[in-house]
Amino acid sequence: MTRILAAAAAETRIALRNRWVAIAVAMMALFSMVLSATGSAPTGILGADRLSVTVASLTSLAVYLVPLVALLMAFDAVAGEVERGTLPLVLTYPVSRAELILGKFLAHLGVLALAVAVGYGIAAAAVIWTDPRAQAGLPALWRLGWTSVLLGATFLGIGYALSALARRPGAAAGLAIGLWLVLIVLYNLGLLAAVVTDGGGRFTTQVFPWLLLANPADAFRLYNLAASDATAAAAGLGGAASTIPAPLALASVALWPLFSLVLATLAFRRITP
Amino acid sequence: MTTLTISHLTKRFEGVTALDDVGFDVAPGERVALLGHNGAGKSTLMKIVLGLIPASSGSVALMGAAPGSRAARSLAAYLPENVAFHPALTGLEQLGFYLRMRGEPARGAMPLLEKVGLGHAARRRIGTYSKGMRQRVGLAQALIGRPRLMVLDEPTSGLDPVSRRDFYAILDELAGEGAAILLSSHALTEVEARTDRIVILSQGRLRANDTLANLRRKAALPIRLQVTARPDTADSVAGQLSGARRNGVTVDLMCRHDEKLARLGQIAGLQPLIEDVEVLPPSLEDLYSHYSRSEGQ
Secondary structure, eight states: OHHHHHHHHHHHHHHHHTTHHHHHHHHHHHHHHHHHHHTTTTHHHHOSOHHHHHHHHHHHHHHHHHHHHHHHHHTTTTHHHHHHTOHHHHHTSSOOHHHHHHHHHHHHHHHHHHHHHHHHHHHHHHHHHHOGGGGGGHHHHHHHHHHHHHHHHHHHHHHHHHHHHHOSHHHHHHHHHHHHIIIIIIHHHHHHHHHHHHTSSHIIIIIHHHHHHHSHHHHHHHHHHHTOTTHHHHOTTHHHHTTSOHHHHHHHHHHHHHHHHHHHHHHHHTOOO | OOSEEEEEEEEEETTEEEEEEEEEEEOTTOEEEEEOOTTSSHHHHHHHHTTSSOOSEEEEEETTBOTTSHHHHHHEEEEOTTOOOOTTSBHHHHHHHHHHHTTOOGGGHHHHHHHTTOGGGTTSBGGGOOHHHHHHHHHHHHTTTOOSEEEEESTTTTOOHHHHHHHHHHHHHHHHTTOEEEEEOSOHHHHHHHOSEEEEEETTEEEEEEOHHHHHHHHTOOEEEEEEEOTTOHHHHHHHHTOEEOSSSEEEEEEOGGGHHHHHHHHHHTGGGEEEEEEEOOOHHHHHHHHHHSSOO
16 A cells, blocks of 8 residues: 555656646636536526536536546556656565555546546536525535546546556547547447437447446446536437436446456566566 | 586576577686677576576576566666666655665755766756766666666766776775676776676577686687887798788787797897897787687587
């Protein structure tokens, strides 16, 4: 445990010095402010409290932004050490590769949690300040917060795995951006196209829900929207969300971080310095 | 009991044999120099000893522990060639990290940095350090936790002469406390004075493993007598001593160890023609090329 904490402490310092903390927090804060300023327009029509509506908008934002920030922090983790030549020395220390990865993970997850807390906190404060009734939406915001951290954890692990497989920071960055595009953007487009072609057949009813659950970003979105009253207002996938039980989506959100960390450790073990 | 035991060690990389049936020991307190050309297999051998890469066959034991096991890793310290650190961390933070990785408190970092002469730069980022300063950080991390075996790959490259002297002083201290030291180097003259035994690798094979004195004796390389003649007498001196004239005033004579005194007597007999004479024993470079060429090539 001391070794994991030592690795985490060093990695936190590096994240601070490399401005990753500042960049992550600034990005989340900026986008949250923009959303809380513009996202409150439909309140009157829906009748939901304004914070719940903001949470729905923040969910759509988080699906894009949280994985991106996580991958940006993670892609250099192993490949950077290989390139700088710092890896052989640390691997001669009595520390396991899993402990090294966990140390980096704790540090990066801390940065991500801070960025999420600041971003969502700003959005919530802005909404509650203008409309005290909006406090009714705080549980939804809390739920969005911790699921966002879990989503970030998943993509940190995936980022480490890519970093270990690529072995060069440039290649790792390319892989990370490619994966982000596929999982976050193209995956849904592909599914929508398939659903439209299928026209309500077996694919739409039997396969499609499982494909949504298999993607950590979709599972995250489903869980938050299914648990929120403002679902219909926010997303085209809302219809699908109603057919999938929330506990299943939660299970996917919670299991993905473990799975991605195992992947990362296995990929890291393959490296011979 | 030896600290490090290597026997019949062989390593093949996709058809290339990097190490071929290599075996030697390092005892506690012993300083062993590993010599060889680039690509002779020195770094490969060190990486196998440290458990960074697996051997193809043969065995390595570090006080009975297998390389790469947690026990072996807690006993051994490593200073890689061109050691690198994260440029964003300060020397103090980096060393604190390594201390905690060995289960020691980070407050031991400052004394270690002071020991290698980096106390003044401890709070500066390693990115601002010179190569020699990074090498000192590398040495400082290798001193953590009184290692029983130190594996040092080209440890003095990038160090100025004064730093080298300090470096070997620290090594002597460690060896005095019983640490076994295995170091590779290209600087043969410093190895000559600072190690107890020499292991020569060439093309992955062990060519020599002995003390310097024994290596000299076994090689029986000729001694060079360098005679400086007075002006215009070099030809005559060369003729009378049947030596080779090297330039206007210098004549070189090669002789075996047991012929040395007789040859010196002949030279003394030509005193009016001669300004000076120097006896040059075979250098470590000569020995090194003798042993790395012997067998095989």
